[in-house]
Amino acid sequence: MRVRIVVFDGMDDLDVVGPYSVLGMAGRAGLGVSVGLTALGGRPHATTVGGLPLPAGPWAPQDADVLIVPGGGYASGAAPGVRAEIADGRLPGALAAAVRPDLVLASVCTGALLLAAAGLVTGRPCTTHHRAVGDLVAAGGRHVEARVVDDGDLVTSGGVTSGLDLALWLVERFRGADAAGVVQRAMEYERREPLWLVEPAGTTK
Template structure:
């Protein structure tokens, strides 16, 4: 299997990113052969994550090299990006030259707001997944969804699965399996509560209730802008 040399993975870093959406896949990426990982934002000052501590970008949106793999993690800040024209234009430009356009969790909403998932099957965190339809995507409740050169991962921890699937697509199954073994990725959760299909229904309902109205309104404003640009 032939891959670019080096393989350039560009991840969009932004305030209030869910750090595991980014760092889970990044740990897999760091073990891939001849691979560069670039963390891009408006400037190179530390960016505060949802955990309260910061990650330092490695490049700016203006100086970032062309991605072979474009990657958008999720988090509260993914919805704030809907109003960031510079960031959305960056994603569109990078996607035009990338072999793979990818996301984890609610990062799929940012891709969709940029018009990059229109008519595509995609997944996201289960609590927000149905709202993807407002942005022209086809919500698909699977751990990892592949539609053409778009690969989306579901919520948070799904990012590791996503990254291994991507690794297998680019470098082959053997490389992906070696990385999985080195990371000892062998999940054995203490509770059967990691999916709305198995969790307590009251807990599921309460979690959905925390998806606030402001988020839905942000999605609808982004959908209106997409409709205007399509005319």
């Protein structure tokens, strides 16, 4: 499983670092997971809302199985952040262009609003930070009250810390429950529920 986390100025620290820690640990445990950071426009790094500079690799969604989009600054209207990226339009456009049959697009917190701006949540079950639910619904998403919502090639998660649960679910989905359990025990983290999962036949559990 090749995962790339999208970085941009004003993203929330934990939206990025949380999933990166989980997926990095899965890789070091020999579970067949790789994770890296990617930024649009050849930027060598991006800075979180907390001032943490993070190095970024080139924009290459074609080399990923999963692309994770963090949130940041949306509820407060802070700039830079999600609202600025939506207004700029380039990142939503790049996310829309990245869609292909074997790519899973995922989001943490208000990263779902970037996916919405890309036209990728219309009519689909999804979730986001509780303060942004109204905007997600207004953008066409079908909000589900769950920690992680898996709708096949679209996987969204709730508020900031839900990125940990998102990443653990991705490890389980791609590498199995035992693999996710290895990482969870190593991190001494108790996963939070609920998980909303669409089944191939259209049922959920």
